[in-house]
Amino acid sequence: MTYRIVALEGVDGSGKSTLLKSLQTSLSTHAKVVHARPARALSKAFRRIAEDGRPENLYQDALPAHFRHSAYLLESAVQFRYEQQRFEQADFVIFDRWRHTWAVYCEDVVEHRDWFARIETLLPHPDVLFWLRVDPEVAYERLVARQDRWVEAYSPAGLRAKITKLCERYEEVMRASGAVVLDGTGPAAEVHAEALAALAAEPTASAG
Template sequence: MTYRIVALEGVDGSGKSTLLESLHTSLSAHSKVVRARPARALSNAFRRIAEDGRPENLYQDALPAPFRHSAYLLESAVQFRYEQHRFEQADFVLFDRWRHTWAVYCEDVVEHGDWFARIEALLPRPDVLFWLRVDPELAYERLVARQDRWVEAYSPAGLRAKITRLCERYEEVMRDSGAVVLDGTGPASEVRAEALAVLAAQPAASVG
């Protein structure tokens, strides 16, 4: 590939969107940068099908998790075909989430698991995988502060429990992922600076 894949992982409320935006701005000063998401089309489709415009109806709770996991794998595999021309025009492709998200938020694919494992093996490896690590309470506070749609869908206790489970799952999934761990509790400017320093230490495209 002529471009470098930089993927960001972390629980909702970890600061991924803020970091993605700031990296895009910084890198774009010297490089061609494209933003992407592994399975955006299906996530949007699932939302339209299951939620019907009602924020309390989350598609994640309505559609079977193994089905979503397998569908996301399929879209991600073909994405590098139908987006190939756009990606190849870039120096960096910044991915908001990567396949680890599905291991955290979805159950394992059981039916035809061997075949889906082969599909997953076709996905390229990110040149740099960042994991924004935060404690559950901070993630919860950030979701409440920005009035995230989850706040409407869950009670405070229910949302705290959900975020806690997801953070625990991230600890398991990311343990041997080779990810660069970023302290998501720090100021956004410091997180950005640390991420840029990691990218600057890598060979290839210019980093600003």
Template sequence: MSHDRNDRLNYALIAVEGVDGSGKSTLARGLVDALSAGDGALLARPCREMIGVFRALVERSDDESVFYQDVVPGDLRHSLYVLEGLLQFRYQGPLFEQYDAVVFDRWFHTSAVYCGSVIDDRAWYARLADVIPRPDVLFWLRVDPDLACRRLMERGDRWTRVYSEAGLREKIERLCAGYEREMRGTGAVVLDASAEPGEVLARATAVLAERGLLVPALSESQ
């Protein structure tokens, strides 16, 4: 999908991708704050409704070891995330239009990395996915698996309470390898996740300013 497919959007569409522990959510929140001039920016996430459904169906409050990702087949999750993505832009479009920018914490590359490929009717789902607008800027926080694991352990992430240290590292290594594969050729702006959060945010906002996606007043103040 080429950039001109976004000409129908009246707001800047920005997405941040990366494995758990890469600092992705921190950057997304920082970008929303940086874009707060004018009509402001909205923080959004893809596929939240279906994730909530899967959790309600599979997970239990008294057993943290059960993850919906380990029960619901990955190709089913991926296909339903594509459908939700279409509906999200269809029905939340009026909300998005109220802002100068919408910043997504994750994008649909996450589905490919965490769920694998759609198996049945792959070509049909690919056509549906192509209707979803592409971000004006897609940031990818590239992180070393050791650093991602250390950050998850420091914040007491649920994964660290279920997986052994070796199991967590194997999972993060696999996901990082998936991002290396999926982000190839996407045109994503690669950011070094090992840098301090402020440095990462400064680099990201500089990219937005270069592309004319920061309002002039904010660009001049930096």
């Protein structure tokens, strides 16, 4: 691959979208940047099927988690085929989330586990993986401030509990990921500067 893959991971409210936009702006001054997300098509399809225009009906709660995990792996495995032309025109492809999200938000794959493990090996490795680590209460406050759809679907106590559980799961999943850890609770400008410095220090790797 001629382009570099940069992936951002972190719980909802960790600042991924803010960092993605700022990185895209900075890198675009001297490089071609593409924004992507693994399994975006299926996420949209699941939302249409399960929610039917009602934000309180979250597809994440309606569809079996292990089924979503399996489906996301399948789409992501072929995404680098159907997006090949667009990706190869870029210098950087920045992914909002990576496969670690499924390990955090979804249950383990249940059926045909060995086959899905082999499918997962088809996914390239990011040249740089960022993990925006954030305190659960900060993430909760950010979701409330932006009136995230989760705020409509859960009670305050329920949302706090969900965010706390997800943050704990990220601690487990990202422990051996080799990610560059960023303090998602810090000012956006500082997080951005630290991410840029890490990108500059990281040699271009083979993403095969």
